[in-house]
Amino acid sequence: MxxxxxxxxxxxxxxxxxxxxxxxxxxxxxxxxxxxxxxxxxxxxxxxxxxxxxxxxxxxxxxxxxxxxxxxxxxxxxxxxxxxxxYGADRPSELIDPGEWLLVADGASARGRVDPTGLTPQGLAAHRDLLDTAVAAMEEVLKFVPPRGDAVPDSVFFSARGRAVYEAEPGRFGVVRLIAVLDTYREIAARFGRD
Structure with a gap:
């Protein structure tokens, strides 16, 4: 093929x-x-x-x-x-590992603004999409945490890029920290409202 x-x-x-x-x-x-x-x-x-x-x-x-x-x-x-x-229902991704999802969240949040003041309708929609992407990607990272687990296990990183993210800073994959970041992204995204 x-x-x-x-x-x-x-x-x-x-x-x-x-x-x-x-x-x-x-x-x-x-x-x-x-x-x-x-x-x-x-x-x-x-x-x-x-x-x-x-x-x-x-x-x-x-x-x-x-x-x-x-x-x-x-x-x-x-x-x-x-x-x-x-990006998907409750099961973890088979395509993108948690390290790559974290990179997606980092990239989207870095490009998004935290304050919608002064944005045109098009700018508001674009930044809302970036923040929604960051939220969705963080939700995907959390899907890799086993039931009653306190962190993403190192065994679930299947890409070289994702494993490098994990090895550089494994503490970022603890549940408490992941939820704190997700809650922050959700709070910022809420400032941008919905059409």
Missing amino acids: SEPGADAVSPLPWRLARTSAEAHLYMDLHPCGTCATARFHPRGATVFIDGELGSRFAGACQSCGALREFVFRLPEHIVLSGDRIR
């Missing part, structure tokens, strides 16, 4: 993308293997592999033209996001 040089999620075993938002975030986190740019506007298609329903995203890298392809398994039940960003 892939051409040489394509970035692909192996169909066997192919990993679950719980939502379209999670699939697109995963693709953003995995830039082109040829030129390392993330600019990529794929075409999506529904596929069947071994009788299972999935999604295939493929297209040319906008920088170097290399073919990029990702294939994901679809969930049995669609998760509706409602009026906010959601």
